Amino acid sequence: MPELEFNEEDVLTRASKGDRDAFGLLYERYIDRIFNYVYYRTGNLHDAEDLTARVFQRAMNHIQNYTDRGVPFSAWLYRIAHNLVANWHRDRSRRQEIPINDVPVLPSKGDHPERNLVRSQEQDSLLRLIRRLPGERQNLLILKFVENMSNAEIGAIMGRSEGAVKSLYHRTLLALRDQLGDQSINLDNE
Amino acid sequence: MWKSKTRLSDDQINALEAHLAGTLKPVTPPNEVVQRLRERIRFPQPDEIVSRLRDWERMFFVFGGVMSGMLVLITVARALYYLVGRKHM
Numbered sequence: 001m002p003e004l005e006f007n008e009e010d011v012l013t014r015a016s017k018g019d020r021d022a023f024g025l026l027y028e029r030y031i032d033r034i035f036n037y038v039y040y041r042t043g044n045l046h047d048a049e050d051l052t053a054r055v056f057q058r059a060m061n062h063i064q065n066y067t068d069r070g071v072p073f074s075a076w077l078y079r080i081a082h083n084l085v086a087n088w089h090r091d092r093s094r095r096q097e098i099p100i101n102d103v104p105v106l107p108s109k110g111d112h113p114e115r116n117l118v119r120s121q122e123q124d125s126l127l128r129l130i131r132r133l134p135g136e137r138q139n140l141l142i143l144k145f146v147e148n149m150s151n152a153e154i155g156a157i158m159g160r161s162e163g164a165v166k167s168l169y170h171r172t173l174l175a176l177r178d179q180l181g182d183q184s185i186n187l188d189n190e
Numbered sequence: 191m192w193k194s195k196t197r198l199s200d201d202q203i204n205a206l207e208a209h210l211a212g213t214l215k216p217v218t219p220p221n222e223v224v225q226r227l228r229e230r231i232r233f234p235q236p237d238e239i240v241s242r243l244r245d246w247e248r249m250f251f252v253f254g255g256v257m258s259g260m261l262v263l264i265t266v267a268r269a270l271y272y273l274v275g276r277k278h279m
Binding site: 024027031032035036039040045048049052053056057060122123126127130141142144145146147148170173174176177180 | 215217
């Protein structure tokens with residue numbers, strides 16, 4: 001979906017006064033991004049849908065509490081998503097469900113649909129490794145690669161400085177490299 | 191290749207980033223999912239309704255508002271009755 005053109009500040013003001021149409025515009029702008037984030041964090045299409053709905057419901061119910069103190073609205077939304085995903089993981093671990101390691105294949109943007117149906121074995125292995133990382137490292141990678149965010153933007157969402165994000169990213173790459181050493185994924189030939 | 195435990199060479203970083211970029215690609219949520227979500231956010235969830243009913247502070251203000259409104263209506267009605275009654279006398 002093409003990016004909707006509107007003055008976000010104005011729309012936010014209207015939405016915080018209970019204007020559902022204004023909130024609808026925000027929904028259209030952010031639905032894909034929030035869905036992507038939740039989808040990669042849960043690895044489950046059904047839960048991704050449910051949690052994405054709850055993110056927007058919670059945002060709609062509390063939008064009057066959002067005040068722009070240097071934190072963009074998107075960061076506020078991602079924080080809601082982050083909290084709900086954290087609760088979801090906590091509940092699942094309590095119920096001791098069988099973990100879902102594989103993220104189901106959905107068509108990627110800009111790719112031919114048929115190409116996406118077959119995700120390479122290498123990508124599956126890497127995805128499994130990513131999903132074994134601590135939550136904050138998964139967040140970082142998703143925000144960086146799926147959402148294409150800068151370290152500063154990621155810092156605003158994670159409540160960390162840009163330097164701290166950079167450092168965490170470096171440690172995450174180190175951890176991945178060490179784990180990839182035991183896998184068939186070859187980095188030397190890149 | 192993995193000589194240092196705490197350092198990554200530029201080649202390693204580039205290779206890792208290429209793998210990550212190839213794996214963590216933005217996906218498009220299915221249209222039916224977007225549509226269902228759109229419908230879901232129009233109405234509050236049942237638990238939301240329950241939590242609203244448990245909001246005693248809000249209930250108190252609603253009850254107070256209704257009682258005040260009724261009092262105003264009764265006062266106006268009594269005033270009208272009094273004025274109309276005087277005309278007929």
